[in-house]
Amino acid sequence: MENGLISVDRWAKGSSAYFLTHLHSDHTIGLSSSWSYAPLFCSRLTAKLLPFKFPDFDLSLVRILDTGSWHTLSPSPAFPATLHVFAIDACHCPGSIMLVFRGEFGCRLYTGDFRWEPSCEKARKAREMLVDVVKDDVVDVVYLDNTYSNPIYDFPSRQLAANRIIDIISSHPDHDIIIGINTLGKEDLLLQIARALKIKIWVWPERLQTMHLLGFHDIFTTNTTLTRVRAVPQYSFSIDTLEALNTMRPTIGIMPSALPWVKKSLQKGELLSGSFLTSRFKRGRMSENGVQIDKQIGNTGPLDKFHEYIYSVPYSDHSNFAEIEDFIRLVHPATLKGIVSSSSCYIEPMYYFGRLCRVNQPIRRQLHNMHKRVEAVSPKISFGGDNVKSERNKGKNLKGKFLGVRVSKLSIYRRRQRGVKIVEDNSLDQD
DNA sequence: GCGATCAGTT
DNA sequence: CACAACTGATCGC
Numbered sequence: 001m002e003n004g005l006i007s008v009d010r011w012a013k014g015s016s017a018y019f020l021t022h023l024h025s026d027h028t029i030g031l032s033s034s035w036s037y038a039p040l041f042c043s044r045l046t047a048k049l050l051p052f053k054f055p056d057f058d059l060s061l062v063r064i065l066d067t068g069s070w071h072t073l074s075p076s077p078a079f080p081a082t083l084h085v086f087a088i089d090a091c092h093c094p095g096s097i098m099l100v101f102r103g104e105f106g107c108r109l110y111t112g113d114f115r116w117e118p119s120c121e122k123a124r125k126a127r128e129m130l131v132d133v134v135k136d137d138v139v140d141v142v143y144l145d146n147t148y149s150n151p152i153y154d155f156p157s158r159q160l161a162a163n164r165i166i167d168i169i170s171s172h173p174d175h176d177i178i179i180g181i182n183t184l185g186k187e188d189l190l191l192q193i194a195r196a197l198k199i200k201i202w203v204w205p206e207r208l209q210t211m212h213l214l215g216f217h218d219i220f221t222t223n224t225t226l227t228r229v230r231a232v233p234q235y236s237f238s239i240d241t242l243e244a245l246n247t248m249r250p251t252i253g254i255m256p257s258a259l260p261w262v263k264k265s266l267q268k269g270e271l272l273s274g275s276f277l278t279s280r281f282k283r284g285r286m287s288e289n290g291v292q293i294d295k296q297i298g299n300t301g302p303l304d305k306f307h308e309y310i311y312s313v314p315y316s317d318h319s320n321f322a323e324i325e326d327f328i329r330l331v332h333p334a335t336l337k338g339i340v341s342s343s344s345c346y347i348e349p350m351y352y353f354g355r356l357c358r359v360n361q362p363i364r365r366q367l368h369n370m371h372k373r374v375e376a377v378s379p380k381i382s383f384g385g386d387n388v389k390s391e392r393n394k395g396k397n398l399k400g401k402f403l404g405v406r407v408s409k410l411s412i413y414r415r416r417q418r419g420v421k422i423v424e425d426n427s428l429d430q431d
Numbered sequence: 432g433c434g435a436t437c438a439g440t441t
Numbered sequence: 442c443a444c445a446a447c448t449g450a451t452c453g454c
Contacts, residue, residue: 025446032434113445147444180441182446234441235447255441258444318445340444 005081008099008110008143013037016079019065021112022096023049023184038078039063041071043087045095048213049184067097068129086133089126090114092145092317093185094214100133106140109331111339113145115319116327117157131330138358139333146338146349147318148258154321155258155314162192164304165254165313169197169229176251177229180237183207185317187214189256190231194219202230242309255306256315321352328353335359 007015011030020042021027033056041063042050051057065071065087073083083103090096092113099110109130116123155161169177179190183206190201200221203211211220221227237253245251306312319327328336328349335357336349350357 025448030435034433185446233447234445237441239441257441316445 006083006101009112011035011037016081017041017073017083019085019099019110020046020050021090021099021110022046022093023053024093024113024182027112028053033057036061041065041085043067043095043097045214046097049095049210052210052213053183065097065099067126088129088133089122091116091120091123091126094187095184098130100130100139102137107134107137108141108143109134109139109333110143111145111327113147113318114327115158115317116323117159117319118323118326119157119159127330134331139331140335142328142331142333142336143339144324144328144336144349145318145340146324147340148316148320149324149338149349149352151321151352153258155316158188158315158317161256161313161315162189165189165256165311165315166193166196168252168254168304168311168313169193172250172252174250175228176245176249178237178242178245178251178253179229179231180234180253180255180257181207181231182234184210186256186315187211187216189315191216191219193229197229199229200227202227204233207231207233239307239310242307246309251309253310255310255312257312258314258316258318258320325353325356328356333357 004015006017006019008019009021009027011018011028014037016038018038018040020031020040022043023046031054033054035054036058038061040061042065044064044066047059047062047064050062051059065085067087067089069086071085071087073079073081073085075082081103083101085102086100087097088100090098090112092115096112096114098112098114101108101110116127118124156164165179179193181190190203193199194201200219202222202224203220205222208220208222211217224230234255234257237255242251242253304312304314336353338349350359
């Protein structure tokens with residue numbers, strides 16, 4: 001397999017520069033404390049958090065990409081090309097960025113994981129920044145966070161979901177509250193809860209350290225006697241946990257996640273015809289006045305009750321279908337590639353968004369026609385993880401058949417790694 | 432011990 | 442069932 005000049009969220013040897021969009025573990029497969037192949041570019045906040053995840057990481061490799069300005073890598077023995085890169089807040093988790101690259105290969109945008117809601121001020125600013133960056137150029141390729149690039153995925157803004165969660169908590173004034181979170185992300189949700197209910201929030205000790213690194217000093221605590229709201233690792237959040245807790249004190253759990261809600265719709269057989277939840281949230285989104293709608297949503301019945309003690313609220317850090325569509329319309333790239341391909345609901349992004357691309361239109365470069373396209377002798381860039389099924393998996397599947405075990409077709413495609421390889425058109429390396 | 436991969440969990 | 446994100450077991454070195 002070819003290695004490119006640069007890699008994004010991909011940590012195999014062979015590139016001259018590596019880019020990290022954010023610190024979730026599905027984007028750091030292959031990265032470790034002892035990794036040292038080449039300089040690593042990331043946001044300031046990611047750089048700050050990096051040693052916490054990888055304690056002995058060689059920090060002399062780290063290069064900060066502040067958002068809002070171009071950074072240039074000039075030719076040198078270590079980096080044999082000129083590359084311009086621009087980082088923009090992806091609003092996915094603290095430190096997350098999307099990246100615009102300009103080089104011999106043209107202009108390419110790697111979204112990383114992102115959520116840009118129209119109602120989010122930070123996202124609006126990021127969006128303006130992107131408009132400014134690409135306004136005089138054509139984006140040749142968008143590498144897209146296509147996690148939910150299927151119209152069946154429709155869920156409300158994080159603001160609406162947060163309000164729903166706050167309502168659930170305030171309607172259980174005598175209950176302890178457990179909220180499942182991961183090692184990074186959903187801080188805004190917890191902040192809003194703390195602010196709205198004027199309470200502190202318990203987190204586990206490592207998470208408190210993260211909160212301190214993120215600059216939150218007075219909101220979180222590791223002292224259970226100071227608050228009835230606790231954010232716990234999602235991994236330790238289960239029906240059993242909640243049932244055990246309820247033998248001690250009345251406790252409810254809240255799962256801030258988009259998917260159980262999809263599941264619920266599926267169970268009701270309403271998914272394909274448009275679920276009641278979908279239409280409910282659509283009404284909310286179409287309204288001009290978000291605040292009033294918040295209350296409407298918040299006051300609706302226990303539609304998100306998942307279990308006797310558990311509520312599931314569709315709080316997602318990935319863009320929903322409508323937001324992705326809006327994003328593609330905005331960027332209007334020549335073509336698109338998904339960075340996730342393991343989903344059973346996966347549909348080639350061009351299927352839905354191809355009409356928003358320029359593939360069938362004349363591509364006219366304007367100001368930044370920096371170069372002619374050189375016939376690539378070899379791929380110049382290789383981004384992200386590859387999403388090609390491995391020989392090993394194929395073998396495993398065959399074995400399954402041989403033993404008469406019914407192996408899910410999906411298992412062949414199971415890939416946890418995120419990201420994509422970027423190579424020159426028509427020069428895809430074969431595995 | 433380390434990294435890579437697989438299996439399994441919410 | 443699925444998803445993203447994570448933990449833990451296992452294998453090879």
